[in-house]
Amino acid sequence: MxxxxxxxxxxxxxxxxxxxxxxxxxxxxxxxxxxxxxxxxxxxxxxxxxxxxxxxxxxxxxxxxxxxxxxxxRASADVRKIAKEHLEQIEVKIADLQSMRDTLSNLVQTCAGDDRPDCPILNTLGKSGSQ
Amino acid sequence: MxxxxxxxxxxxxxxxxxxxxxxxxxxxxxxxxxxxxxxxxxxxxxxxxxxxxxxxxxxxxxxxxxxxxxxxxRASADVRKIAKEHLEQIEVKIADLQSMRDTLSNLVQTCAGDDRPDCPILNTLGKSGSQ
DNA sequence: CTTGACCTTCCAGTGAGTGGAACCCCCATA
DNA sequence: TATGGGGGTTCCACTCACTGGAAGGTCAAG
CATH class of the missing domain: 1.10.1660.10 (Multidrug-efflux Transporter Regulator; Chain: A; Domain 2)
Structure with missing residues (x-):
């Protein structure tokens, strides 16, 4: 075909x-x-x-x-090893993304999102004291 | 500097x-x-x-x-919009990864991981009836 | 004077494709 | 017979956000 x-x-x-x-x-x-x-x-x-x-x-x-x-x-152990390593990488990625999401969702919630210029999101990204 | x-x-x-x-x-x-x-x-x-x-x-x-x-x-709404869109993308990614993780973790659990060749992981990836 | 740490530019490669150009092939219809 | 459309082919460039390395310039210390 x-x-x-x-x-x-x-x-x-x-x-x-x-x-x-x-x-x-x-x-x-x-x-x-x-x-x-x-x-x-x-x-x-x-x-x-x-x-x-x-x-x-x-x-x-x-x-x-x-x-x-x-x-x-092949031994199933060989396959399982690859899958398990990959699984661990996925779990790390999930944790990273969840922590991003938490931070970002906090910021989005505290930002008024209106016409006024005051914005906690930019403040946090720019302020030297923040993490 | x-x-x-x-x-x-x-x-x-x-x-x-x-x-x-x-x-x-x-x-x-x-x-x-x-x-x-x-x-x-x-x-x-x-x-x-x-x-x-x-x-x-x-x-x-x-x-x-x-x-x-x-x-x-600037209006804080402009910033918030970007952050919110990004937040949504992150949430989609998290959901994708979680579904991958669930599938994979199932497979890893059902695989003996020993010397024998029988391996549910490869079976699932290769079998025509599976998704 | 030399050593080593720093700086510079430029080129190439990463992963996993995607887009597009320019061209070939085959079938059906007017 | 032309032509139109929907396949297929190759090749090159681009994506994203860097990263590595080569070849060389600069500067302070010993």
Missing amino acids: NIGEAAKKAGLPAKTIRYYEDIGLVNPMRDTNGYRAFRDSDVHKLTFLARARALGFTIEDCRVLLALWEDTD | NIGEAAKKAGLPAKTIRYYEDIGLVNPMRDTNGYRAFRDSDVHKLTFLARARALGFTIEDCRVLLALWEDTD
Whole structure:
């Protein structure tokens, strides 16, 4: 099948698929007219990639996971390690964002948001005594 | 003062400060030897930038906030609008990450993580029926 | 005079694509 | 037969917010 159909099935933009080929994540055949010819196994791989990326795994994580996926003899511990590390990174990010949100939500609440110039948000960002 | 001291005071790497000059966020004077000469007002600006960036505002947000900060006549509503929009973006991100975390944490928990090859994480990423 | 810490500019790379130009291919219709 | 539209192809540049490194200039101390 052509790239358009593969894109639809995998739920990825065609551009992204070309990019994935570029960096060696997939490796479709070519028709005589130069068009990429995707087998079901390619689409399967792309679907795997789309899901892993949606879970926030980096491309390099995906490369490793894909290799493990294709190696039916791998130890589940190897996969779990990657997933667990990623999980920890996500938790750090969540905590960071929550602390941003708390600060910002405080600031937004104390700001009148009217025509007057007095603004606690700018005051806090600019005042030397603040954190 | 030189860039090193300004960097220390503002809590930003010197490289970042040069970059901020490059994109027109700050505009320090120059000594006769070509070194950047930062006034207190420059450092104040840089500190403002460091805080706004730490709260996750984009550079373009910062540019606008900085302009509002310098305009003592601005309406606090203008500032509040930016902050509120940003707050909403943060909340979306938090929700996304939390949903990732839940999925991933489920997978990690159901994976034995031992020598055996069976791995629910890869199964879920690869199986056609899963989402 | 040399050493080392600082400063300068410029170029390239990061991650994960996205946008666009310029061109090719194929099918259907007037 | 022209032509129009909807695929496909490559390649280059751009995104965001820096960061690393090379090659070199400046300055104070020993």
